[in-house]
Amino acid sequence: MTNPTACLLIIGNEVLSGRTRDANLQFIAQGLGEIGIPLREVRVIPDVPETIIATVNEVRAKYDHVFTTGGIGPTHDDITSECVAKAFGVPWEPHPEAWERLAAHYRKLDPPGDYNAARQRMGTMPRGATLIDNAISIAPGFTIGNVHVMAGVPRIMQAMFATLAPRLAGGPKILSHTVHARGAQEGAIAAELAAVQAHYPALDIGSYPYYRPEGGGVALVAKGTDAAEVASAGAMMLALLGTAGREGEPE
Amino acid sequence: MTNPTACLLIIGNEVLSGRTRDANLQFIAQGLGEIGIPLREVRVIPDVPETIIATVNEVRAKYDHVFTTGGIGPTHDDITSECVAKAFGVPWEPHPEAWERLAAHYRKLDPPGDYNAARQRMGTMPRGATLIDNAISIAPGFTIGNVHVMAGVPRIMQAMFATLAPRLAGGPKILSHTVHARGAQEGAIAAELAAVQAHYPALDIGSYPYYRPEGGGVALVAKGTDAAEVASAGAMMLALLGTAGREGEPE
Structure with missing residues (x-):
């Protein structure tokens, strides 16, 4: 039995500028080795739409699985989700379950938080996305096709990976x-x-x-x-x- | 004045498997920001000749500078130097100065070391390479065209970067x-x-x-x-x- 292959995309200007030291590569590499999906390539790319879209399409054709970290928060530079939708050529639209979960979260805060346009971005996903829940943050990651979109914050990414890994059909452990x-x-x-x-x-x-x-x-x-x-x-x-x-x- | 652009290739199975945590990306990113050559992309690739050759050729055409770390030691998996020669289509041959420096080093050891075939690989470079000396290791890195080949061991890489940086025509500091x-x-x-x-x-x-x-x-x-x-x-x-x-x- 052969091993499926994986590519990791680390998305974020802060890693390329050296402001932030990546803390996800080694965790994901080791976790994928455990389930027999060896990491064959990693790319660190900037928050540039054309670059994200082209890179996602290049590597999802080349590897069995693509994992991304970063760029799924509420700010203007969090564009991963929207770019993945464009890469797949599907609408980027409210995901009913994620949207309602986020709305309920802000409603229940005391005092209630504003489920504003920025936060609604975290409930908006490519059509057909399957949620990747995590125990730490309300905002989920998602899988579409063979692309798995996770947070950049290490402890949230790790919680998402724990949800995701058992769903993947791996090969023999490395x-x-x-x-x-x-x-x-x-x-x-x-x-x-x-x-x-x-x-x-x-x-x-x-x-x-x-x-x-x-x-x-x-x-x-x-x-x-x-x-x-x-x-x-x-x-x-x-x-x-x-x-x-x-x-x-x-x- | 615009800023020249840079790409970093981290070459080595040990980073992709998670055995080794990369410690070079952030240092190089910050160092390049200082001299106004912002890092636009990083790729971590395995010790596979075809992958190294194709990647070097792809990114050297796309960016003003390419920096590589890893794969310039004496063992069978240290294939960066040879692959860069193939990427440039030039012979991989003894570099007179590096070769003699290494030979002298092993000759002077007490007892003398053996300048064997494995160690001679460190004195073999693409034709036309310019040495990147460093204060820590006898074995130099090198520049050919816009590709700068450095060691993977962080303190040796840092010493090579200190030699290399003043030679590069940067742009305004970031x-x-x-x-x-x-x-x-x-x-x-x-x-x-x-x-x-x-x-x-x-x-x-x-x-x-x-x-x-x-x-x-x-x-x-x-x-x-x-x-x-x-x-x-x-x-x-x-x-x-x-x-x-x-x-x-x-x-």
Whole structure:
């Protein structure tokens, strides 16, 4: 069984300007690995309608799933939802359930909040959207086709991902085996490591040097879906590190 | 004077799998803002030759500058340099200065290190490359055309960026003015904020909610190259926040 593929679009000028440090990529990458939908590409793009529309259409044709973060709030620069509707060529209109839920929320506030035009944007979605509820914010994300639209605020995005993940038909989980050696140098073991990769062409064998005040080293990682192969590659990597080798990530 | 544009390619399976959290995007985004070369797009792509070659060729045609991080070490998955040569259609060959510098380094180690085939890859570059030295690692990055190839290890990348930045002809610095209000809600001020954006079409006006245990709020940010406009938009945003408004980022 092969693994479906995924692309993440991080939408927002604030990430591109460096004002905000993205905190979603790693969470989503790890979460997708768990359900066997490996992330193959990430793009960070600005709040520019033509860019969002063109990028969504490019990547939804190329990958099995597209996840987006950012741009679904109430302000003028929150244009993801509207742009996704344009990408799919469907109307952007009140979603009955989301609209009523938001209206009820502002009605019940004490004093009542104003369900104004800005907030109504959060209840407006591409026709045919399925809601992605979350336990933290009233405003839901949504799925249309193979595109999953989530919030940019990390704890809201994480709550949406928790709702969304069980709905997705994943593939075999991506397994990982790490060994490391303090004091080892990549350049001294590169040939042997290349031989491990050649021996296990279906696995992804990576080498990651690390630097610590008390001395650096190298971590070797085997990833794949076949547990026996991953374990066997782990043993081969451990052997090539000699007496310095240790199981697991550098502590 | 207009600003040149930039794209960043983060190359590496370890970022896409979530093993490694990228620590370069924000540094480069802020550094490029300082020299007036705003980052317009970021892509995270895997260690797949066809993907690297095609992506480099796509984005170098689209943006004034392309920066890459990752994939220039000695191991089998370090293929950025070779792929950039293929993208430019030039030979990938020993760079005389880098090659000799690396050879001398391993010769002088006590005991001498082996300048083996893996390490020689770090001295091999696209024909016509200009070195990007750095104070931390012997192995340099390089520039070819409008593509700047840097290490993925953050402190080495940062040292390379320090060498590279003064060589680039930037534009006016991107200036930023932030005001915030604890307890403010985006949905309540969205219309007024949209009016600020409409009043200053050349600026980028953003709204960023924040959540803290002691209470959330919203930060409003104006960005642009015209100092008077940025300051004036800052004053307009401060006014719309009313008595809750404060200058600067949320503390």
